[in-house]
Amino acid sequence: MTDIAQALARIVGDAYVSNRPEEAYFYARDPGLMPSHPPDYVVVPKSVEEIQDIVRLAHQEKIPIVPMGAGLALTGLVIPLKGGIVMDMKRMNRILEVNEKGRYAVVEGGTSQGLLRSHLEKHFPRLRHSIPDSPATATIAANVMIHGQGRLTQQYGFNSDMICGLEVVLASGEVCRIGSPALSSDWFSKGAPMPDLSGLFLGWFGATGIITKIGVKLYPRKKMRDVEIFITDRQDLVPDMVYELTHTEMVEDINVFAQPKPMIFKDNHHITLFFTGDTEEELEFKRKMIWHSLDRFIKAKDGGFMGVPPVMKPTLLDMPQRSVSRFADVKKGGGFEYSGPIIMVDKYPDCAQKILELAEKYDLGYSGMARIIGRSHAMMYGFAFTFNRADEEMMERTRKALHEVSEFALETGGVFWKATVDEQKMAMDKMDPTTLGLMKMIKANMDPRGIMNPGNWEVDE
Amino acid sequence: MYSLKFDVDVCKNCPTGACLVNCQYLNADQETAVREMVNMAEGKDSFVLQECVTCYACEEYCKRGNHPFYLITEKREEKGILTAPRAITTQWINLCEPQGKYRLGEVKEKALSFGFMPEFLRWAKGKLFEDVMPSFIFGQEFFCNVVYIHFAETATFKKRLPGVIENFEKLGVQEVVFLHDECYGAFAHLAPAYGMEVPFKPIHYYEYLYNRLNELKDLIQPLNIRVAYQRPCSARLCADKHHFVADIMDLIGVELVQREYQDQNALCCGGIFSMCFGYDLAHEVQERNIEDMKTHQAQYCVFNCPACQNTLGSMVAKAGIKPIHMIHLCRMAIGEM
Numbered sequence: 001m002t003d004i005a006q007a008l009a010r011i012v013g014d015a016y017v018s019n020r021p022e023e024a025y026f027y028a029r030d031p032g033l034m035p036s037h038p039p040d041y042v043v044v045p046k047s048v049e050e051i052q053d054i055v056r057l058a059h060q061e062k063i064p065i066v067p068m069g070a071g072l073a074l075t076g077l078v079i080p081l082k083g084g085i086v087m088d089m090k091r092m093n094r095i096l097e098v099n100e101k102g103r104y105a106v107v108e109g110g111t112s113q114g115l116l117r118s119h120l121e122k123h124f125p126r127l128r129h130s131i132p133d134s135p136a137t138a139t140i141a142a143n144v145m146i147h148g149q150g151r152l153t154q155q156y157g158f159n160s161d162m163i164c165g166l167e168v169v170l171a172s173g174e175v176c177r178i179g180s181p182a183l184s185s186d187w188f189s190k191g192a193p194m195p196d197l198s199g200l201f202l203g204w205f206g207a208t209g210i211i212t213k214i215g216v217k218l219y220p221r222k223k224m225r226d227v228e229i230f231i232t233d234r235q236d237l238v239p240d241m242v243y244e245l246t247h248t249e250m251v252e253d254i255n256v257f258a259q260p261k262p263m264i265f266k267d268n269h270h271i272t273l274f275f276t277g278d279t280e281e282e283l284e285f286k287r288k289m290i291w292h293s294l295d296r297f298i299k300a301k302d303g304g305f306m307g308v309p310p311v312m313k314p315t316l317l318d319m320p321q322r323s324v325s326r327f328a329d330v331k332k333g334g335g336f337e338y339s340g341p342i343i344m345v346d347k348y349p350d351c352a353q354k355i356l357e358l359a360e361k362y363d364l365g366y367s368g369m370a371r372i373i374g375r376s377h378a379m380m381y382g383f384a385f386t387f388n389r390a391d392e393e394m395m396e397r398t399r400k401a402l403h404e405v406s407e408f409a410l411e412t413g414g415v416f417w418k419a420t421v422d423e424q425k426m427a428m429d430k431m432d433p434t435t436l437g438l439m440k441m442i443k444a445n446m447d448p449r450g451i452m453n454p455g456n457w458e459v460d461e
Numbered sequence: 462m463y464s465l466k467f468d469v470d471v472c473k474n475c476p477t478g479a480c481l482v483n484c485q486y487l488n489a490d491q492e493t494a495v496r497e498m499v500n501m502a503e504g505k506d507s508f509v510l511q512e513c514v515t516c517y518a519c520e521e522y523c524k525r526g527n528h529p530f531y532l533i534t535e536k537r538e539e540k541g542i543l544t545a546p547r548a549i550t551t552q553w554i555n556l557c558e559p560q561g562k563y564r565l566g567e568v569k570e571k572a573l574s575f576g577f578m579p580e581f582l583r584w585a586k587g588k589l590f591e592d593v594m595p596s597f598i599f600g601q602e603f604f605c606n607v608v609y610i611h612f613a614e615t616a617t618f619k620k621r622l623p624g625v626i627e628n629f630e631k632l633g634v635q636e637v638v639f640l641h642d643e644c645y646g647a648f649a650h651l652a653p654a655y656g657m658e659v660p661f662k663p664i665h666y667y668e669y670l671y672n673r674l675n676e677l678k679d680l681i682q683p684l685n686i687r688v689a690y691q692r693p694c695s696a697r698l699c700a701d702k703h704h705f706v707a708d709i710m711d712l713i714g715v716e717l718v719q720r721e722y723q724d725q726n727a728l729c730c731g732g733i734f735s736m737c738f739g740y741d742l743a744h745e746v747q748e749r750n751i752e753d754m755k756t757h758q759a760q761y762c763v764f765n766c767p768a769c770q771n772t773l774g775s776m777v778a779k780a781g782i783k784p785i786h787m788i789h790l791c792r793m794a795i796g797e798m
């Protein structure tokens with residue numbers, strides 16, 4: 001063992017540090033398309049103090065440090081671009097508090113979506129959080145770090161809008177609290193009514209600090225959930241349809257998808273609508289409002305509600321929706337990546353057109369899927385392509401297609417979500433220079449030795 | 462191209478106009494009915510083309526051998542009058558397109574056809590079917606394509622049905638028991654109406670079940686339950702087989718409640734209504750229908766068509782009435798369920 005490895009072992013114990021090639025191989029990559037790069041060390045801490053000690057060591061030795069949840073962001077954000085330490089957060093998985101009446105939970109920085117969900121189901125059946133469709137191992141802190149979206153996003157915004165406080169280890173190794181927990185034992189706000197410092201961390205991909213605790217807002221969990229699918233062949237009308245649906249304020253989540261396979265989905269756009277109720281009456285009332293909001297399109301024969309067979313419902317109502325992960329492996333070989341710009345809903349027709357063009361041009365399997373953010377305030381449009389990881393030529397075609405998506409997204413007024421390093425550069429090139437200057441100042445001050453997930457959000461001289 | 466056999470002169474001197482007079486969704490007296498049918502047959506406009514909800518019932522009401530519903534469908538298609546949103550029609554056309562994924566059992570001269578209803582792959586078992594199984598046929602290649610008449614889209618079945626008939630022919634089947642009565646209707650009613658020849662004998666599964674139950678009479682334990690029967694749209698294409706419902710119930714000791722919406726007065730399950738027209742019509746009809754079952758104290762609602770059961774099953778269950786398919790009811794009567 002090297003000196004660094006020994007020093008790390010002293011902090012976390014021998015079992016939780018490695019510089020062996022088999023671990024380095026695994027931690028060098030994610031399931032997406034970015035080239036791999038091995039870490040020098042992998043470390044799996046268990047406590048805030050251990051994290052502080054590791055960061056202090058990294059700071060002192062000027063070693064890069066990359067926090068990692070489940071590594072499922074797919075855009076290379078946990079690949080240690082400059083080597084150094086990958087800090088796997090999975091052992092930091094305790095649920096520290098659930099405040100039922102205040103509707104929040106405080107969890108550690110490596111707690112998975114699945115763990116919180118099952119804890120709530122078991123102990124607090126009237127509470128829920130905004131679950132994304134990533135596999136259940138995905139972590140809450142990482143999802144918020146990349147401004148993820150989940151089942152409650154149409155109602156309450158990005159998952160990062162639904163947090164109520166952070167505890168963060170800074171690049172110096174100091175630990176600090178953000179929001180109400182900075183001065184209170186109660187976690188109810190990430191900033192307001194004080195200056196909101198959460199923005200110094202959220203969206204930075206770990207390049208400014210490591211989240212060790214996070215307050216997650218919880219919401220009422222109704223006893224029943226149901227789903228309907230409205231289908232249309234008029235992509236140009238999808239924004240109007242979404243506008244009407246969001247106006248009802250009756251829908252839990254709105255996802256729109258279009259894909260050529262299986263045949264039942266060919267040639268149409270599918271607006272999947274989830275809604276909830278505590279009683280049959282509530283559920284039926286919402287269903288009625290939702291259906292009626294689209295009457296004018298039905299009358300004009302521009303769209304209709306398909307009959308969702310009872311056998312299909314459990315798949316659709318699943319949280320996370322496992323069919324998304326199954327799609328990830330349609331080409332076998334387990335390759336899946338999507339570029340998902342955050343973009344205005346009125347750009348849906350352009351996005352739908354673009355994915356079709358690219359799938360044809362590069363001969364790729366595709367699925368276009370949008371999740372509505374807020375009451376039609378924006379959407380995440382996922383240009384998803386599947387590929388076989390053993391087929392380098394197919395991977396190259398996918399890379400090219402995704403690059404075109406990035407260019408298209410910027411031209412169309414979109415902003416990259418969980419941007420790859422290349423996309424980060426593209427975004428910074430286009431960004432208002434004063435804003436960029438501000439980002440540079442923040443990064444320089446918060447990470448003066450450039451050790452925090454280096455390569456990400458690095459402002460060029 | 463196949464064309465519909467429809468004789469406008471038969472309508473011209475029709476004393477009843479039964480097709481539209483009996484219609485549960487449109488308002489017409491005898492004079493209006495005859496006038497509108499003649500108008501449509503002569504290519505003129507009619508309110509019927511705008512308002513018909515595609516319940517198929519007029520095919521049963523007309524006792525003079527004409528095909529009022531097929532005519533309405535033809536004329537709508539000619540004039541480009543859509544019943545369903547385009548996306549719904551497209552979805553069904555795509556879904557049922559042959560893709561080489563059909564499934565065959567050990568097909569003999571007599572076979573069961575499951576059409577393109579995967580439920581039957583699970584349901585057709587036990588003593589009732591053992592003298593034909595495992596001779597079965599399933600898949601898009603054997604799907605009757607009748608559903609498109611709901612969508613005023615005869616082009617699809619005109620294109621596909623002859624191929625389907627050919628596929629059956631290639632299997633060398635002589636008798637086919639159709640477990641979905643829409644398929645039976647396709648070969649016994651629609652194909653002849655369009656002059657398509659059917660080179661095998663179609664058998665309605667109710668007739669088959671009735672005969673099998675008679676053979677298995679010793680096993681029957683009267684069920685002593687009260688049931689409401691949900692008659693599907695497709696039953697209008699094989700009205701001569703409808704008596705088997707009562708015959709089977711008699712045989713297995715089931716009381717068929719004499720409710721308002723049965724036999725000729727049956728109401729649609731609402732599945733097609735909601736896809737084509739949205740919330741109100743479908744729900745109004747469904748509520749009326751279920752209320753009628755409740756009023757007559759039905760304990761079970763017996764379905765003929767799995768699609769109706771998908772649409773209405775959970776709703777009747779919420780009203781305290783158990784949904785059950787006819788096959789399961791019969792299996793229950795011989796102690797298999």
Ligand SMILES: Cc1cc2nc3c(=O)[nH]c(=O)nc-3n(C[C@H](O)[C@H](O)[C@H](O)COP(=O)(O)OP(=O)(O)OC[C@H]3O[C@@H](n4cnc5c(N)ncnc54)[C@H](O)[C@@H]3O)c2cc1C
Nearest residue numbers: 069070071072073077132133134139142143148149206211
């Ligand atoms: C099939 C599939 C479906 C998906 N569906 C969705 C979806 O519906 N909604 C959605 O939002 N996403 C979705 N995703 C994307 C992604 O998986 C999720 O956003 C997931 O929550 C990311 O969490 P993770 O733990 O895997 O993050 P990682 O990939 O491990 O990390 C993401 C970023 O956060 C940083 N990070 C990790 N932990 C910390 C920490 N404690 N402190 C500071 N920085 C940290 C990492 O360095 C990295 O930059 C999907 C992915 C897949 C494969």
Ligand code: SF4
Nearest residue numbers: 472475479480523529
């Ligand atoms: S279709 Fe039949 S019932 Fe209707 S008018 Fe013609 S003959 Fe009479």
